[in-house]
Amino acid sequence: MNTRLWLAIERALARVRSHRQGLSLAIDAVVIAAAWNLTYLFRLGFERWISARADYDVWVMAGVIGLYLLALVLMRVPQAMWRFAGFAEVRRLAWACAGAGLVAAVVVLMAGWSKIPRSVLALHPLVTLMGLIAVRIAYRMFYEHLRERLSLGGRAPRRALVLGAGQAARLLLAGIQHQGYVVLGLLDDDPAKHGARLGGVPVLGPLASLNDHAARLGITHLIVAMPSLRLPQRRRVIELASRSGLPVLTVPTMQELIEGSQVGRVREIEPEDLLGREPVQLDEAGIAEALSGTTVLVTGAGGSIGSELCRRIAHYGPARLVLFEQSEYALYAIEQELGRRFPHIPLVRLLGDVRDAAQLRRCCLAWRPQIVFHAAAYKHVPLTEEHNAWAALRNNTLGTLHAARAAAEAGAARFVLISTDKAVNPTNVMGATKRAAEMVLSQLAAQGHATRFMAVRFGNVLGSSGSVVPKFQAQIARGGPVTVTHPEITRYFMTIPEAARLVIQAAVIGESGQVFVLDMGEPVRIAQLAQDLIRLSGHSLEEIPIVYTGLRPGEKLYEELLADADTTLPTRFARLRIARLGLQGDEAWVTELARSVELLADGDDREVRAWLRRHVPEYRPAGEPAEPTDAGSCTARADSAPPGGG
Known part of the structure; x- marks a missing residue:
């Protein structure tokens, strides 16, 4: 046969x-x-x-x-x-x-x-x-x-149970049979659908009966077909499915369908399905007007955030996209992808280092970008905390100064720094160097440049290089254990596309000297995230245990965003707020920065941390008691700063 x-x-x-x-x-x-x-x-x-x-x-x-x-x-x-x-x-x-x-x-x-x-x-x-x-x-x-x-014959069938019996399920059934799946039933909480048939497949009962039907029918896969559900309800359905111990797949979300995905193309559950939020409504027309026909420069263009920024920017049809990247492979990868997806957009591919002021100046004068997104940074907290403090200061802070000055000299209209929640009351070198970079922009904004300097803060980005989710997934693939530093540690999370869209929106509406804060929603307990990822992979906590290893150098139990009403001002976009900040250093501080960093080149990490403590008032290394902040602190009282000021 x-x-x-x-x-x-x-x-x-x-x-x-x-x-x-x-x-x-x-x-x-x-x-x-x-x-x-x-x-x-x-x-x-x-x-x-x-x-x-x-x-x-x-x-x-x-x-x-x-x-x-x-x-x-x-x-x-x-x-x-x-x-x-x-x-x-x-x-x-x-x-x-x-x-x-x-x-x-x-x-x-x-x-x-x-x-x-x-x-x-x-x-x-x-x-x-x-x-x-x-x-x-x-x-x-x-x-x-x-x-x-x-x-x-390479056609081993998979017996599937579909969660949802709506229009998405109907479209799914029309195409999924050709992908090696045999759909044996559908589940839906609508009593009116129970006993009905959809495309010849019976609606067996409510979602709560999942385990009974899965065991009786010998199900091998579960497919969630509810793209129109609001995210809290979608997370509930995914969590219910994950407890079955079976592989769980899903049809694309409504946002993915809008962007061109097909209902019949199922994919694995990603952490974004558990941690994402409802899409924010952006000013698409305003963004398109600001970016269309302009030259845009992205530093760190091959990184996690930088590459997504490039993809999003390309959608709006810039006249030219300048990719500035230190890694040859990362630059090649993003250039190949953009060339395939957006062949009509001219790309300029530049291998470069933001620590090289002369190279940045030549780049900006040659291509005259109207908008610069500065995403190049060292962001791994433990790596920058031990033996690499000077490298972090030179790259994150001095590199920002070089890029901002080059943009201003070339007549750029806007310069946007990608900052971090770790810049708020920093306890580690990475956060302190990013806070110092914000202070650099604040002083440049006060010097009367035509360029508008602004920064955007957000927390951990799902799937970015060095983030916790890829690490957990690799540990699960190896059979465990999954390592978590502390059972109570929490973090804010945002998807890469969500962060990139909001950064672009902030760049369009921002004024010089402003620091935008992205509303990250509710913080996520990392131990719970690890448990969810283990279950979604089809394993139990007995098969892949969680091991607590203790907080790493410079690591907080929780992060701060200053996204509450007392310390921020609202914008007309629900996820974007403007931090109320006090005076940020002085002009002499910026002038001295380059000379100070070079003098520290022969020093050790303790000297770099001492320099940061002198120049970044809020910085308190982990383990040291906090001191009251003064008017130069980013957490100064709201009435000490002008509304929306930098």
Whole structure:
């Protein structure tokens, strides 16, 4: 048989699997009846095995069949799956046949039905047991051969249960059969849909009955087909599915469908499905007007945030996109992707380092960008905390000064720094250097440049390089354990596309000297995130445990964003607020910065931290007591700063 025929047989078997118990009893009844007649044939021979029977034999046989079926039900035999038949199944069958045969013999003898041979009563349980075992072994052999043939053909089917019975499920059913899935049922909480059929597939019941139907039907995959659900309800459905222990897939979200994804193309559940928020409505027309036909420069263009910024910017049709990146491979990768997806946009690919002021100046003067997004940074907290403090200061702070001055000299209209929540009351070198970079922009903004300097802060970005989610996924792929620093540690999370869209929006509406804060929603407990990722991978916490390793150098239990009403001002966009900041250093501080950094080149991390403590008032290394902040602090009282000022 060819692969198509084997696949048709598998689908037929999958369709009738929901009636497994009834079919099992029916086949067992036929086997019991056949065993009764075979026993007569063995006892009486071909000449007499029918003619020598009593008139009431057919009624006795019917009673014996009913008795055996009752024994099988009591031993829970019909619930077993024949494709997994083994010794435990044989043992239950043996007890059922022995019990039913004994009762049948006692009843026949006590009723005085002497024309029923005693040898038939004695042999029938044994012949029945052999027959029942034989049909199960034959089915298991056939099923394993079927799976082997399908595997050799590369078409091993997957039995799926779809969560949702709406329009998305209807479209999904129309195309998913060609992807190797056999959909055996749908679940939906709408009682009006229960018992109905969608594309020939039954709606079996509510979502709460998931585990029962999955076990009964031998489901191998769950598919969530509810793209229009609001994210809290979507997360609830995904979490319910993840507790089943089965692989969970989903159709694209509504946002992905808007961007061109197809309903029938299912994908694995990503952390974004659990942690994302409702899409914010942006001023698309305003963004398009600001970016269309302009030259845009992105530093760190091959990084996680920088590359997504490039993708988003390209959607708005800039006249030219200048990619500035230190890593040759990262620059090649983003250039190839953009060239494939946006062939009409001219790309300028520059290998460069933001620590090289002369190179940045040449770049900006050559291409004259109207908007500069500065995403180049060292952002890994433990790496920058130990042995690399000077490198972080030089890259994050001095690099920002170089890029901002080059942009201003070239006449750029806007310069946007990608900052971090760790710049708020920093306890680590990375946060302190990013806070110092914000202070650089504040002073440049006060010097009367035509360029508008602004910064955007946000927390951890899902899937970015060095973030916790890829680390957890790699640990799960290796079989664990998953390491978490502290059971109570929390972080704010945002998806990369969400962060990039809001950064672009801030760049369009921002005024010079402003620091924008992205509303990150509710903080997420990292231990809970680890548990969710383990479950979504189809494992239990017993299989892949979580190990707590202790806080790392410079690490906080929680991060601050200053996104509350007391310390920020609202904008007309729900997710964007403007930090109320006090005076940020002075002009001499900026002038001295480059000279100070070079003088620190021969020093150790302690000297760099000491310099940061002198120049960034809010910086308090982890473990040291905090001191009251003054008017130069980013957390100065709201009334100490002008509204929206830098």
